[in-house]
Amino acid sequence: MSATPQRHRRTRRLTLAALAVTAGAGAMVAAALPAGAASGGGSAKSRTVDVQMLSFNDFHGTLEPPQGSSGNVTERQADGTTKSIPAGGVEYLATGLREARKGHEYSVTAAAGDMIGGSPMLSGLFHDEPSIEALNKLGLDVSSVGNHEFDEGKAELRRMAYGGCHPVEGCFEFGKDFTGAQFQYLAANVTDEKTKRPMMSPTYVWKKGDVKIGFIGVTLEGTPDVVTADGVKGLKFGDEIETINKYAAELNKQGVKSIVALIHEGGLPANGAYNYDCNVPGAGAGISGAIVDIAKNVDSKVDALVTGHTHQAYACNIPDPAGNPRTVTSAASLGRLFTDTTLTYDRQTKDIVRTPIASPKPVNKVVTRDQTKAADMTELIQRWNALAAPIANxxxxxxxxxxxxxxxxxxxxxxxxxxxxxxxxxxxxxxxxxxxxxxxxxxxxxxxxxxxxxxxxxxxxxxxxxxxxxxxxxxxxxxxxxxxxxxxxxxxxxxxxxxxxxxxxxxxxxxxxxxxxxxxxxxxxxxxxxxxxxxxxxxxxxxxxxxxxxxxxxxxxxxxxxxxxxxxxxxxxxxxxxxxxxxxxxxxxxxxxxxxxxxxxxxxx
The missing domain is CATH 3.90.780.10 (5'-Nucleotidase, C-terminal domain)
Structure with missing residues (x-):
């Protein structure tokens, strides 16, 4: 290990960090396209384009397949019985995401927090540098922070985001400086008690061609209740709904009409199977917990909610305050699932078309272990395992x-x-x-x-x-x-x-x-x-x-x-x-x- 790491900063992606709130913003009403309007997957002549959003949550630095029952997901069968399926492992997650992206000209990958923290030794021993490296290779674009991002305090979280070797232990790989996250971490409702400003960017705008989708990232307001006091010292955690609504208005002011909220707070579906239909017998009736109240009160400007924290799997439809359909999803935990959502983007209104017919239902997909391992992830695991072996074994x-x-x-x-x-x-x-x-x-x-x-x-x-x-x-x-x-x-x-x-x-x-x-x-x-x-x-x-x-x-x-x-x-x-x-x-x-x-x-x- 080098004791004198050379630090540097990377060029960051374009982010929106404006803090002013616009007043009197009217509620956006999602509507179907006018009669005769064209709909398509990406043609320059079509009015709409389908944007694939792949998402996951609560990865917790789980690079290798989780052990024991933590490494299974429950699948509900047609006859009402259940089946346990081994799942997870970043070698398989990488393959699953890359296969899912094929054929999609417009694809964005997002996460809802707890990417690191509470990690197995392969990542935790090295302060989660291996996991950040793996998430970069996965093609993650943006993630909210979760409570576990604060396990080692705000300074260490900033190091995860911006790079630099560990301040005490130095560089873990000889001659290599840790470069940090190539994705954007968001913390809209986490402010510095002294400056009153967000400790990290509150929003991020993903762009491709003429398509723009804004992301707002928050963690649960109760983070101080589930993290050691030292981990959140000097920080204040705001209300999730108020914060999301504030920045949704700000994004609209910036001309961004399509918005996704990444929320590290979740719900509890009535059934633990990943493919349980939580929309039956009614909208939102199959799920309970904190996310239900959040979903019902987050401004209608927000078109989809990607959630986490409870380690549950669901793809629900909970109407927004205007009564329009809005998806609320979570992909369990530990890289065992990812969610595939289609966002139908209207180039004229710059908004997401939200009707049950306009877009396919979000689907949670199992990260099975019978698929080909991603070679670059295998190399990453082997390299870090070699460093850990003297202690780990x-x-x-x-x-x-x-x-x-x-x-x-x-x-x-x-x-x-x-x-x-x-x-x-x-x-x-x-x-x-x-x-x-x-x-x-x-x-x-x-x-x-x-x-x-x-x-x-x-x-x-x-x-x-x-x-x-x-x-x-x-x-x-x-x-x-x-x-x-x-x-x-x-x-x-x-x-x-x-x-x-x-x-x-x-x-x-x-x-x-x-x-x-x-x-x-x-x-x-x-x-x-x-x-x-x-x-x-x-x-x-x-x-x-x-x-x-x-x-x-x-x-x-x-x-x-x-x-x-x-x-x-x-x-x-x-x-x-x-x-x-x-x-x-x-x-x-x-x-x-x-x-x-x-x-x-x-x-x-």
Whole structure:
């Protein structure tokens, strides 16, 4: 590694970063073409041209095929049954996108955030430089930021966008300076608290010939709730709807009438199959969550919404405020799907024609692993794997079977139990903090732990690379004082409040900590207070307990505001070190770790 990187800046694509808001802009009403108007795919004589928009979201630096159940998508069959299809891997994603573009004179590729952050070791070890390189090769044109773009703070995000080697570790490849993103990152609703200006460009205009399409990129307003405080220090996150409407008016003022919003916020379809028709039985009826309210209130000037964050797959039609049809899409996560949308551009009005007849329905396409690998992506993976190999292939321990984590839909995840146990064991000694129990946020578990993983190690061997993929954030552990009452409140905050009320985030707990979760009830009543016990004894609201958790939770992340009220904090080892030490100390080839029974939380449905 070079310790003295030479930095440079690239020529950027044309962007619109105007900050003034035009007042009194009238609502645009989308209409079908007049009778006799020609429609076509790209002829200079035709009034309309079809623009292909390929989109994806929540890539999370997943260059190699995701492990375990995280690497599958569910397909709904004609008879109502479902089929699981292995999917993902940037070698296949590149092939899929390139094949999809063939025959399309006008094609733009966009993304809805979380391109990096929470990444497997192959990318995360190198601060996601490999993923930015891969996204450049994929032909990505524009992406909104997501919450995970802020995992390492605003300065590191700017480095991802504009280039330069790491300020501490230098250049990772000898003689090469990291050049940054060749696509445009957008952050319209993220402003600097001091200057009040967007920290990055709010809009981008894609042009080809006489066709212009404007993009507005925002992340969820609640980003500070799901990122460490250091990651968003000095930044303010604005309302998604207000921000999009503001810049839609500004784009119109600039003469851009065709607009797409890239929103790192999403919804929850009624069915988890990627090909579920969320328009049945009615417009938007098959989807719930934050994106529904956003879609209903974003100005009619915006012609399509590309969304993310919830890692779900959907291609819905939710009418805009004027009652016109508007597509709202999401392509699951980890590069397992991409969405193919046709935008019919009217050269006379410079707007998108939005009628159910004018354009084909958006389709989510599976990134199957039975297609040819893209050779340039294979070379990229091999090159970075060679750099990572000395660390990545180091054995840490042994398991006897797959241990579900990220892919598990149950509230209690076997891998979550294992991680919490590792934290308790590491931090229970008096000189390490004296922890009596440990809690782990489910979103911090980034993958299953697969018994048979890719690579050269034997079945059941857990390498450093695999454990890093499970816990890539390297959060420092905190051991703190909490009262029994505060512990109970934390459990109640799993299923209530503005962050977790509609989408519960169930904490994973260490052995000996048990309680009942009654899902037939609502809000805080879902926690059966009398059932909360530690080693068989009821939690005493007035008693003080030593609790181990990562720094994200200790800072009130994921809506657990009560955890910020802790006292007597001691900073311990990192979560990854605790996990690796546990694997090493508690397993061998002859006695591997079995998946925990996941019987600490009793669920009533």
């Amino acid at each position: 180091r054995p840490q321990g042994f398991i006897s079977a797959d241990i579900p984590g990220r892919g598990s839909e149950a509230p209690e995840k076997p891998l979550g139990d294992l991680i919490a146990d590792a934290q308790l064991e590491a931090l229970a000694p008096a000189d390490k903090g004296g922890a009596q129990l440990a809690v782990m946020n489910p979103g911090g578990i980034r993958s299953d732990l697969a018994y048979k993983a890719s690579g050269s190690e034997g079945d059941g061997v857990v390498t450093y690379g695999e454990s890093f993929t499970v816990q890539p954030f390297t959060n420092m552990m905190n051991i703190v004082d909490l009262t029994g009452a505060q512990l109970i409140t934390a459990l109640q905050q799993q299923v209530s409040g503005p962050v977790n009320g509609a989408n519960p985030k169930i904490l994973q707990v260490s052995k000996g900590f048990t309680y009942t979760l009654d899902m037939t009830k609502a809000g805080v009543d879902r926690i059966v207070v009398d059932s909360v016990k530690l080693n068989g004894a009821a939690i005493d609201p007035a008693k003080t307990y030593r609790v181990a958790m990562n720094e994200f939770l200790a800072g009130g992340g994921d809506g657990f505001t009560v955890l910020k009220e802790h006292k007597n904090k001691l900073v311990g080892a990192s979560d990854l070190d605790c996990f690796n030490d546990y694997l090493t100390n508690n397993s061998s080839a002859a006695a591997p770790i079995a998946p925990p029974a996941a019987n600490r939380i009793t669920v009533i449905k």
